[in-house]
Every structure is written in structure tokens, then in C-alpha cells.
Amino acid sequence: MLKALIIGISGQDGSYLADLLLKKGYDVFGTSRDAQGGSFRRLTYLGIKKEIQLISMDPEDFRSVLVAIKKSKPDEIYFLAGQSSVGLSFEQPAETIQSFTIGILNVLEAVKMEPRDIRVYHAGSSEAFGDTEGAAANEKTPFQPRSPYALAKASSTWLVNNYREAYDLFACTGILFNHESPLRPARFVTQKIIQTAKRIANGSGEKLVLGRLDVSRDWGWAPEYVEAMWRMLQQEKPDDYIIATGKTQSLEDFVSKTFELLGLDWQNHVVQSPDLMRPTDLSISKADPQKAKIALNWEAQIGLERLIKMMLEGEFLNS
Structure with a gap:
């Protein structure tokens, strides 16, 4: 049985991803800063909380990350944690930048030290592209972040790329455009x-x-997007992919x-x-999501009205 560790399991994407992986037969572990007292209402809503093995972990504490990885022994790690609001990032810039960059850096360092091969997915963001002046962004479009949130996502993506090249890690970034569901918090x-x-x-x-x-914006349906995350880690070689509807x-x-x-x-x-x-x-x-369509055989099916x-x-x- 494959094992997956989802860092940030209590959010929209983490909850849907956990549901998907369980259906695929994975043994799923999930982290929270307080696994005993944390709120996992989304997991409960999806009816899967009892099937998840929860671990207390602080992504910004390297020892905590290392212990969680050794405890779960994952084949795949999905890093979905961090302050997720663009608007709030202007009020809490330092917290936002640190939550992404230190978090993924600790994961990459821990995976580098592990004797086993572990595949890593990192949640990037279309916000990192900034304003492309109406042109559709693809995987080669330069980042021009225009918010603390976007800057954090750009920096963490560059970290993943650096570790992939320098240490031959299987580490991918999904550059996700806006994706919604009933599990979105009210601040969105x-x-x-x-x-x-x-x-x-x-x-x-x-x-x-x-x-x-x-x-x-390019709005998609979140449960479809977590399927793309999983598909990235099933490829022969690690790479980055834009995930969007293209509309x-x-x-x-x-x-x-x-x-x-x-x-x-x-x-x-x-x-x-x-x-x-x-x-x-x-x-x-x-967005131009053609690469994901060709390489991952993934394409968004749900349009705005149905969403x-x-x-x-x-x-x-x-x-």
C-alpha cells in the first residue's frame, strides 16, 4: 500500500486530495500544528476523518517536519500548507512569506536526507506570474509577483526547482489557477x-x-485539480505544470x-x-494548460456556471 503525507490536510485542497488518495487505496497521513485539537471539519464533511492518520507538525520547524516524515514513511508528500489569502498577505507579509518558503525548504531538506526515494508535490500559484497584460501564461512565463503572497509562491517554486536540479529530487510544482468549491473559507x-x-x-x-x-480570473473546480496533483507524481520525470481551465x-x-x-x-x-x-x-x-492536457492527460471538465x-x-x- 502506498503512503501519502499531506501537509495542510485541513484546507480545501488537502481535504479533497485525501478523499481522492483514499479512493485510490493509499494509506493517508495528514499534518496539523495541533492534530489533537485542530479543526478538521472538511474531513468530517467528506466522511473521511476516521480514515486519516493525523500527525502534529509545524512546517516551519525542521525537526518537527523530519519526525513527521520518519513516522509516516511516505512514498509521496503533498505540501499544501501556508497562509492562503492574497488579501491577508498585505496585512501579514512576513508570516505569509515564511509559511511557504521555510515550510517547503524544511520538507526538501528532510527528503534530501532520507535514504528512500520520496516524491514531493508543491502547491504553486498563478499569482506568481503577476500581470501578463492579457497574455496566457505557460510554464515558461517569467514570474512577476505583485503581492506578498505571490512573492512567497514564486520563491517557494524556485526553491523546489533548485532542489530538483541540485539534488536530483522528484519534486514538482503545480501552478494552480483559481479553483473553488463549497469548502472555500468565507474570506475568499x-x-x-x-x-x-x-x-x-x-x-x-x-x-x-x-x-x-x-x-x-480562470476559475476551476477544486476536486478536479487535486487529481492533477496526483498525476504529476505518477510521471517518469518531475516537472512543473499549469493547472487551469484555459477560460x-x-x-x-x-x-x-x-x-x-x-x-x-x-x-x-x-x-x-x-x-x-x-x-x-x-x-x-x-492560462495555457496545454502541457497538463498532453503530459498528464488532464483537462478541466467543469465550467463557471456549473461551478x-x-x-x-x-x-x-x-x-
Whole structure:
């Protein structure tokens, strides 16, 4: 039985990935800073918490990482931990940068020391590309980060590349574009839109307050994206891959479609606030996911409207 260690198992991606790996017959271990007292509501929601072997681990403490790896003896490690909000990274820049760069560095150092071959997946981000001025980013597009979060993701990706080349590690980065699900926390704008629109449809009388509506993103369905993560570690050679739908739509499109599905006109319920506009923000985020389609035989199947429908229908876990 193959063993997998998921660092950051309590989040959206970690929970869906754990579910996928269990279905594939893996023995799954997951880490949290406090495995005994931590919240694993997403794992409980998916009905898999009892099947996960939880380990307390601090990614920023090398000894803690090394102990977790020796305890779990994984064939594959998935590093999904870190402060995951772009907006919050402007308020907590040092914490954000450290959570990604020190975390993955400790994992790579520990794997380098292990006598067994361990394959490592690292969660990168499309934010690292910055503003490509409307051009679709591919794996050769230079990083131009425009937020502390993006800078952290770019740095951690470079670390993975360096260790792969210098020490011949099987280490991959998935450069994921936006991917959503009912398991998204409330601080993410997509979940904020979904939950506020549902309350308005139920007669709350409130307004949905947003920042810029003209930004455009490539939105995909999170459970599909974790399949791509797994496929990266099944290849003969390690490499980096962009994971996206290849279709870009504006935040206004997301908002209008959400209210339309609830039988409402969004313009009657949405206001914009300059307080919610970031110091720097990407106008357009576009992706070219052809490499993943060819090499991984992976392609996104769920479009924006169906994604919104499933988020509207899903149970919201406010954490």
C-alpha cells in the first residue's frame, strides 16, 4: 500500500486530495500544528476523518517536519500548507512569506536526507506570474509577483526547482489557477459572493460589498485539480505544470451569474467599496494548460456556471 503525507490536510485542497488518495487505496497521513485539537471539519464533511492518520507538525520547524516524515514513511508528500489569502498577505507579509518558503525548504531538506526515494508535490500559484497584460501564461512565463503572497509562491517554486536540479529530487510544482468549491473559507471572494447572494435571496436585505469587479480570473473546480496533483507524481520525470481551465471570465461575470441563478438582478444588490481594493491587483489572469492536457492527460471538465451551481447547493463550512 502506498503512503501519502499531506501537509495542510485541513484546507480545501488537502481535504479533497485525501478523499481522492483514499479512493485510490493509499494509506493517508495528514499534518496539523495541533492534530489533537485542530479543526478538521472538511474531513468530517467528506466522511473521511476516521480514515486519516493525523500527525502534529509545524512546517516551519525542521525537526518537527523530519519526525513527521520518519513516522509516516511516505512514498509521496503533498505540501499544501501556508497562509492562503492574497488579501491577508498585505496585512501579514512576513508570516505569509515564511509559511511557504521555510515550510517547503524544511520538507526538501528532510527528503534530501532520507535514504528512500520520496516524491514531493508543491502547491504553486498563478499569482506568481503577476500581470501578463492579457497574455496566457505557460510554464515558461517569467514570474512577476505583485503581492506578498505571490512573492512567497514564486520563491517557494524556485526553491523546489533548485532542489530538483541540485539534488536530483522528484519534486514538482503545480501552478494552480483559481479553483473553488463549497469548502472555500468565507474570506475568499467567491465564497463571500455565494453566501451573501444566498442570504439576499432569502430576504436578508443586505448589500454585497466588493472591491473591483473588472478583474478577470480562470476559475476551476477544486476536486478536479487535486487529481492533477496526483498525476504529476505518477510521471517518469518531475516537472512543473499549469493547472487551469484555459477560460478567463470577469468577477462581474461571476457575480451576475450567481444572482441570475437565484432569480435576482445583481445590480440591485451589489455596491463597490474602495476599502476592499488591494494596493496592487492583477487585472487579467489567463492560462495555457496545454502541457497538463498532453503530459498528464488532464483537462478541466467543469465550467463557471456549473461551478457556481454546485457552490450554491453545497454546505458551507465557515472556517
